[in-house]
Amino acid sequence: MDTKAFKRSLQHSENYNRKGFGHQAEVTTQLQSEYHSSLIQEIRDRNYSLQRGDVTIRLAQAFGFCWGVERAVAMAYETRQHFPTERIWITNEIIHNPSVNQRMQEMEVKFIPVETGKKDFSVVDNNDVVILPAFGASVQEMQILHDKGCKIVDTTCPWVSKVWNTVEKHKKIDYTSIIHGKYKHEETVATSSFAGKYLIVLNLKEAQYVADYILNGGNREEFLQKFAKACSAGFDPDQDLERVGIANQTTMLKGETEQLGKLFERTMMQKYGPDQLNDHFQSFNTICDATQERQDAMLELVQHELDLMVVIGGFNSSNTTQLQQIAFEKGIPSYHIDSVERIKSGDALEHRQLNGELAIAENWLPAGKIVVGVTSGASTPDKVVEDVIEKIFSLKA
Numbered sequence: 252m253d254t255k256a257f258k259r260s261l262q263h264s265e266n267y268n269r270k271g272f273g274h275q276a277e278v279t280t281q282l283q284s285e286y287h288s289s290l291i292q293e294i295r296d297r298n299y300s301l302q303r304g305d306v307t308i309r310l311a312q313a314f315g316f317c318w319g320v321e322r323a324v325a326m327a328y329e330t331r332q333h334f335p336t337e338r339i340w341i342t343n344e345i346i347h348n349p350s351v352n353q354r355m356q357e358m359e360v361k362f363i364p365v366e367t368g369k370k371d372f373s374v375v376d377n378n379d380v381v382i383l384p385a386f387g388a389s390v391q392e393m394q395i396l397h398d399k400g401c402k403i404v405d406t407t408c409p410w411v412s413k414v415w416n417t418v419e420k421h422k423k424i425d426y427t428s429i430i431h432g433k434y435k436h437e438e439t440v441a442t443s444s445f446a447g448k449y450l451i452v453l454n455l456k457e458a459q460y461v462a463d464y465i466l467n468g469g470n471r472e473e474f475l476q477k478f479a480k481a482c483s484a485g486f487d488p489d490q491d492l493e494r495v496g497i498a499n500q501t502t503m504l505k506g507e508t509e510q511l512g513k514l515f516e517r518t519m520m521q522k523y524g525p526d527q528l529n530d531h532f533q534s535f536n537t538i539c540d541a542t543q544e545r546q547d548a549m550l551e552l553v554q555h556e557l558d559l560m561v562v563i564g565g566f567n568s569s570n571t572t573q574l575q576q577i578a579f580e581k582g583i584p585s586y587h588i589d590s591v592e593r594i595k596s597g598d599a600l601e602h603r604q605l606n607g608e609l610a611i612a613e614n615w616l617p618a619g620k621i622v623v624g625v626t627s628g629a630s631t632p633d634k635v636v637e638d639v640i641e642k643i644f645s646l647k648a
């Protein structure tokens with residue numbers, strides 16, 4: 252499919268909107284009242300640190316709502332204002348934060364129902380409005396909606412669209428896109444739908460396996476089984492890894508993405524020689540600025556003497572998980588929670604471990620004077636962070 256031509260025709264359609272509806276002023280006030288926190292503003296103004304009693308809170312210098320999230324959430328609110336009586340659907344969560352998604356449901360923005368693992372678009376008729384979330388949507392979903400003639404409000408973050416352009420460039424010159432990402436994640440599902448041949452690798456271990464295959468060959472069946480859900484239809488590891496381009500989900504771990512790019516560069520250089528490298532390898536770093544800033548701020552924060560870290564964000568939030576990974580690698584006791592309700596008491600806190608499972612941490616809040624590092628993912632409202640900090644203050648009061 253010529254995805255570029257399709258995007259052009261969609262963007263020229265009178266049913267398509269990606270700029271909002273001119274209700275910014277009202278929506279900004281509404282968003283401020285629902286998600287803003289004066290406590291967090293105070294901590295920012297005090298050089299990201301606040302002491303109360305035995306507790307010193309140290310905030311990361313960059314955290315919380317990124318530009319793309321603010322934009323997407325504002326557009327969704329504007330859509331509700333602009334279409335007060337129409338039925339409004341959304342193809343997935345607007346962003347990965349439970350409190351924001353809850354608000355969408357309260358505003359009667361409904362998810363497209365899923366029947367036996369497949370979205371049922373038959374519920375949408377041409378008078379309806381459908382919002383595409385900040386992660387975007389697959390080109391197939393966009394086509395279904397475009398064909399239906401319903402109104403489409405596209406909140407895809409431009410940083411995400413940039414990754415789509417990158418894989419389209421690979422497709423044009425017949426390169427296979429190696430996408431550093433999570434194959435089930437909405438953004439990567441969308442990105443891969445714009446690619447030609449592609450292979451999704453999760454981490455350096457998987458990348459090393461692919462690099463070894465490129466250099467030495469290997470067990471084809473094992474390869475195909477390992478990446479069964481993470482490659483394009485008909486992918487042939489013996490043919491389709493001769494020319495590769497790297498792209499990444501915007502919220503991966505920055506350092507890992509860089510290492511992965513270098514690994515494939517070395518591999519292609521070794522296989523084809525330095526003179527031929529440009530005919531076999533291309534790399535664009537498509538990690539977004541917000542992800543980089545939040546990870547850099549976290550790397551700075553964990554240099555301080557901290558008794559523990561609290562990382563706040565949705566449990567399905569990729570960028571939040573990367574922040575937790577940084578604390579984990581530094582060996583700091585760190586707890587990833589999605590809301591204040593996870594804090595049961597000073598003795599018990601429910602948190603998400605890096606393997607995705609929930610666990611209860613006992614005696615997580617040490618006695619005496621403590622320094623608590625706090626950060627939050629790009630989809631976490633400041634209000635949620637405030638609630639957590641207030642709870643810690645009250646437990647130690």
Ligand SMILES: C/C(=C\COP(=O)(O)OP(=O)(O)O)CO
Pocket residue numbers: 319320345346347348385386408411438501502565567568569570571628629630
């Ligand atoms: C929309 C978006 C990022 C905002 O944070 P989210 O936590 O919603 O998403 P992610 O980190 O990708 O799981 C995609 O880049």
Ligand code: SF4
Pocket residue numbers: 317318319320385408409410411501502539540541542570629
């Ligand atoms: S994390 Fe980056 S790509 Fe994702 S919404 Fe925010 S700015 Fe956009």
